[in-house]
Amino acid sequence: DRATTHLRPVAHFTAHDTWLNDPNGLVFHDGTWHLFFQNNPHGDTHGNMSWGHATSTDLVTWTEQPVAIRHTDTEEIFSGSAVVDEKNTAGFAGPGQTALVAIYTSAYRPTHPTLAGRQAQSLAYSLDDGRTWTRYEGNPVLDRESADFRDPKVFWYDGADGDGYWVMAAVEAADRQVVLYRSDDLKQWHHLSTFGPAHATGGVWECPDLFPLSVRGTDRARWVMIVSLNPGGVAGGSGVQYFVGDFDGTTFVPDGPGGGPQGADWLDHGRDYYAPVSFNGVADGRRLTVGWASNWDYANDTPTAPWRSAMSLARELELVRTTDGRDRVVQRPVLPEEPRDGLVVHEVEVPTDEGRRHEIVLHGDGPDAVVLTVDAAARTLTGDRRRSGDTEFHPAFPSVDTAPLHDAGATVDLTVVVDGCVLEVFACGGLTALTQLVFPSTPLTRVTVREVAAA
Numbered sequence: 001d002r003a004t005t006h007l008r009p010v011a012h013f014t015a016h017d018t019w020l021n022d023p024n025g026l027v028f029h030d031g032t033w034h035l036f037f038q039n040n041p042h043g044d045t046h047g048n049m050s051w052g053h054a055t056s057t058d059l060v061t062w063t064e065q066p067v068a069i070r071h072t073d074t075e076e077i078f079s080g081s082a083v084v085d086e087k088n089t090a091g092f093a094g095p096g097q098t099a100l101v102a103i104y105t106s107a108y109r110p111t112h113p114t115l116a117g118r119q120a121q122s123l124a125y126s127l128d129d130g131r132t133w134t135r136y137e138g139n140p141v142l143d144r145e146s147a148d149f150r151d152p153k154v155f156w157y158d159g160a161d162g163d164g165y166w167v168m169a170a171v172e173a174a175d176r177q178v179v180l181y182r183s184d185d186l187k188q189w190h191h192l193s194t195f196g197p198a199h200a201t202g203g204v205w206e207c208p209d210l211f212p213l214s215v216r217g218t219d220r221a222r223w224v225m226i227v228s229l230n231p232g233g234v235a236g237g238s239g240v241q242y243f244v245g246d247f248d249g250t251t252f253v254p255d256g257p258g259g260g261p262q263g264a265d266w267l268d269h270g271r272d273y274y275a276p277v278s279f280n281g282v283a284d285g286r287r288l289t290v291g292w293a294s295n296w297d298y299a300n301d302t303p304t305a306p307w308r309s310a311m312s313l314a315r316e317l318e319l320v321r322t323t324d325g326r327d328r329v330v331q332r333p334v335l336p337e338e339p340r341d342g343l344v345v346h347e348v349e350v351p352t353d354e355g356r357r358h359e360i361v362l363h364g365d366g367p368d369a370v371v372l373t374v375d376a377a378a379r380t381l382t383g384d385r386r387r388s389g390d391t392e393f394h395p396a397f398p399s400v401d402t403a404p405l406h407d408a409g410a411t412v413d414l415t416v417v418v419d420g421c422v423l424e425v426f427a428c429g430g431l432t433a434l435t436q437l438v439f440p441s442t443p444l445t446r447v448t449v450r451e452v453a454a455a
């Protein structure tokens, strides 16, 4: 353990001594941010999937709580979401109570007497602010007799006539489709429409999200659909594409010509950003996401102990219209307000005139380093972690990941966050993000910026 202590991030969530993957049930309620997560309560690799739980009041200081929803002999608890049932539509709350309702995937084990091998959607509720959870006796509430129907994201949709309803976005993973359903009580669901396959389809589709997002400098909002896919991500293995378009309460229609992975927009261009979803229950209009900072190619092999895997920082999302006329997502990380030991944030700006090339070298006391390169001629940012420390644990790990720089002006601005084993880079005001894991022998706390010969 001692050897990897410096790799544990201080502002990114990690479980104390177990495995985690996708964020689940992100919800803000009564002043507390709840982060549930895919967790193996008994080990440091994927298995026995259950919902772990952590809470925070600032999104950068997390306290791990007891496991919220546990696997059983016949069922694993896969990814999903949580809502605050203000109107008690499901009827779980007694007088004076408010129920938090989790909508999760029951992944039935081969031992299940009737549903073996199937994935269907189920409910659990909490009447004590997320501390303890009770499974609904009518589970599952939505069953398509499918082996790959999972990851329900439920949100409240305000109908045009003030007559709102719940909407669920879930995937038929193997079909590369997002299926949309509606409900008045979270128990009975009616199919609305099906989206996809579209754009990147090189892997199964997982963990969808759908939400309105305002366009900066306007009073307009568009709808954004997030779809994780694995493999087939832009940097190899797991990745996250998004679509901007419109949603009328029934159907999501993306902007522009469809077709082909070339048309895809990516939330992140590094190898280690997956399954991001947004918080429910945020009343101030901010759209905040958390993703999982890893890649299924090697997630089970990363060299940390006794914990394995970290979440990304929370990111605040907005849309901006770029000069090519497209609405694109910008992301800004939520950072601690005070400096914190172990967390380094570099704000760097490099000029782009005459096709110049700059390296931003992240290093520590030893030879290990990550080299970020801003190539003004190619309009790219690359992250080279081939000599970043321990890279040998999996052949897909030592990588150079490349991201496009949209609308770069006379300079490119970078926000570089280094926190233990997680490196998150935001460029051009957050139009480009690049997340990479690193396992250096000493922390990469320092930065050197230098100009290099054009390629």
Ligand code: FRU
Binding pocket: 021, 022, 038, 049, 078, 079, 105, 150, 151, 206, 207, 275
């Ligand atoms: C995505 C995912 C989900 C599934 C969960 C299982 O990383 O594969 O589709 O619900 O992980 O842990």
